[in-house]
């Protein structure tokens with residue numbers, strides 16, 4: 001039994017105690033790792049003496065692994081000089097990250113141990129991994145044996161070897177190590193700078209930028225791992241070590257960037273994105289914990305986190321492969337190589353994969369990562385440039401395309417604008433002649449239909465013209481101050497009679513009176529009248545149409561609401577009603593007249609004014625259109641309540657006077673006769689710029705004013721108190737003083753009888769209420785042009801007998817002209833016969849005669865008489881029956897030289913020359 005115990009103890013002793021390492025200088029490097037004994041002091045409480053008493057356990061592996069802990073580890077190593085020469089050997093602990101390592105060496109003479117404190121917490125950090133490696137030089141006498149103790153205190157787990165080298169071999173190792181690490185560091189530095197420059201200035205591609213961020217983090221993390229980074233940042237060994245460790249564990253941040261360059265992370269479930277964020281957050285937390293509280297468990301946690309994030313990357317790439325997602329291998333391959341390298345080292349730190357060549361393999365992967373990235377970089381740059389080129393090409397083509405489209409659009413608009421202008425003129429003519437025909441044969445329905453359709457076409461063309469001008473930006477917005485309340489009231493009052501005739505209740509209310517705002521009158525009118533026309537069109541008798549105007553003075557808005565109780569618009573069609581030419585199909589209704597342009601125009605107009613339009617509608621219940629326009633309200637302009645002017649010309653008093661007098665200069669006089677003040681105001685607003693507008697509130701007053709001012713044109717309502725339009729028209733047309741004045745009748749009555757009647761009474765045109773400003777303007781214009789044609793005709797035939805062909809108007813006025821003719825003929829030789837006498841004998845005031853004559857022949861009375869005399873003189877001279885001076889007296893001239901001058905002016909010759917030539 002004793003023998004057995006002895007044997008056991010012997011074996012233990014053999015296993016437990018460090019084996020002797022023979023130092024033979026023939027070997028360049030002796031790895032003592034597998035021959036050392038290790039003992040663990042869990043409480044770190046034992047003294048060196050106590051430790052010496054302990055039984056050391058023989059290390060079984062080729063390496064020495066110090067786990068993550070607060071424990072102290074003792075390593076014992078017996079070294080024997082195998083030669084008969086004194087030798088110097090260097091003992092190296094091959095891990096530069098070891099925090100504290102003490103070398104206990106027996107000094108030869110007295111056998112006492114000396115302690116040498118080494119480790120990253122204690123020594124200054126150098127730029128080369130070689131110099132940071134803890135080492136000690138020992139001297140050996142011939143055949144001397146020395147026992148070496150190492151005390152390692154390390155929170156972060158480390159993996160190391162104990163190597164012994166002859167001093168001279170150390171130099172060689174040093175240079176080869178420096179060479180090897182320098183090449184690696186240099187390559188890394190170049191890669192870092194290169195990618196940095198590329199990412200910043202050359203490759204403006206997000207994937208590349210992400211991968212560059214990864215490379216940045218990864219490189220510093222590597223420098224942390226080989227223990228050189230800290231020394232660059234600080235001279236304090238403690239903080240340099242912490243910095244190295246923080247850098248090592250920042251790698252997962254890099255991975256979260258890199259994986260996005262390899263695959264499109266959006267293809268994955270959103271959990272993957274969350275997972276990446278969690279990894280990012282945890283990495284930051286662990287880095288902070290290591291920085292602030294350097295403990296083994298944070299360090300170990302960080303290793304797990306690092307490894308975990310690497311497996312996560314592998315998982316994502318595997319899933320991407322499986323699902324056949326696009327993988328960018330240019331980034332994918334180097335990333336995988338990097339992950340392989342790093343994960344090998346980390347797994348070994350945790351105690352796995354304990355084989356000798358692991359570090360070399362890891363290093364190989366790392367070098368391959370570098371190489372492949374370099375190789376792929378070319379591909380990345382090429383792909384990027386190709387993409388850029390494609391983008392540029394596409395952009396270029398798009399630009400060309402847009403330019404072409406723009407040109408085409410312009411061409412289209414121009415073509416359209418031109419053609420519309422061309423269409424407008426013949427259409428106006430057709431309309432005008434049709435009106436004439438209609439007047440001549442009121443019973444003929446065809447004329448009526450043609451005329452109405454011509455009118456519709458004209459309106460449509462005008463609207464389309466407006467639309468295309470708006471689109472081409474050719475329709476300017478002209479804002480002018482306008483008395484909004486009266487303007488809108490008059491505009492809408494025109495619809496009152498339409499409402500009455502359609503038996504629709506029509507109400508109008510506004511939030512305020514006396515408001516002046518800067519608006520584009522023309523556009524506002526078009527918006528409101530289009531909406532209102534639709535409301536009336538789609539509403540049946542007995543239902544209601546409401547217009548509400550809200551002057552939101554505080555926020556400078558004008559809100560117009562047009563609400564009807566009409567057929568409504570189906571919900572699914574609401575979005576389309578503002579499209580051009582769109583009309584809601586209503587199978588159950590009779591077809592409504594329309595073209596589908598109105599609302600499109602309204603929408604464009606509202607846009608041009610920077611406003612908004614909304615519609616709410618329910619089928620069968622009605623629709624509400626709400627237009628909101630920006631308006632600048634003006635309270636600095638006072639309003640003339642008697643004559644609210646629309647549009648207002650407020651600039652200054654002088655300006656106003658100037659404007660008024662210039663109107664007198666034009667001397668075109670328009671008389672408007674209507675009992676409705678709003679309508680009078682509306683018409684005034686239309687013509688005020690170019691005409692001297694006079695108002696009369698009924699036929700009777702109208703007659704008085706007509707005689708008094710002899711207007712150039714009259715616009716009169718049909719239904720009026722005191723004297724209605726028929727009577728008014730009859731009276732004016734049957735009086736010589738006013739018979740020539742064109743009259744436009746306004747009426748809500750659409751029945752042909754009243755139209756026929758007013759034509760029989762001599763009205764020149766007939767306009768249905770409600771009418772748009774453009775309509776009256778065109779009618780007035782047309783009538784005045786007709787008048788002008790008549791004038792040319794009469795001025796050409798003055799003084800001569802009735803010609804063979806004559807228009808109707810001309811024949812009507814011929815009676816008057818004949819009367820004048822015979823009067824002047826009778827009094828021709830009377831040199832005292834003046835304009836005043838002439839008017840008196842014609843039964844008119846001088847101004848009445850003057851205006852009528854001017855309207856018919858464009859001559860004043862004096863001019864007419866003088867012309868008459870000169871013409872008669874010419875005839876007499878040509879007959880050669882009397883001398884020139886006799887003739888001069890016969891035709892009422894008293895002064896021969898004045899006659900000669902006048903004659904020369906008219907005929908371009910002297911009377912004597914005229915005689916010889918005519919004779």
Ligand code: ADP
Pocket residue numbers: 534535538564566567568569577582583584585593594595596597598599600622623
């Ligand atoms: P149009 O009236 O000439 O057909 P619009 O552009 O004015 O063209 O209107 C487009 C379509 O919107 C009309 O066909 C009509 O069906 C619908 N719509 C417009 N206003 C109303 C309304 N107040 N009530 C019902 N439907 C309407």
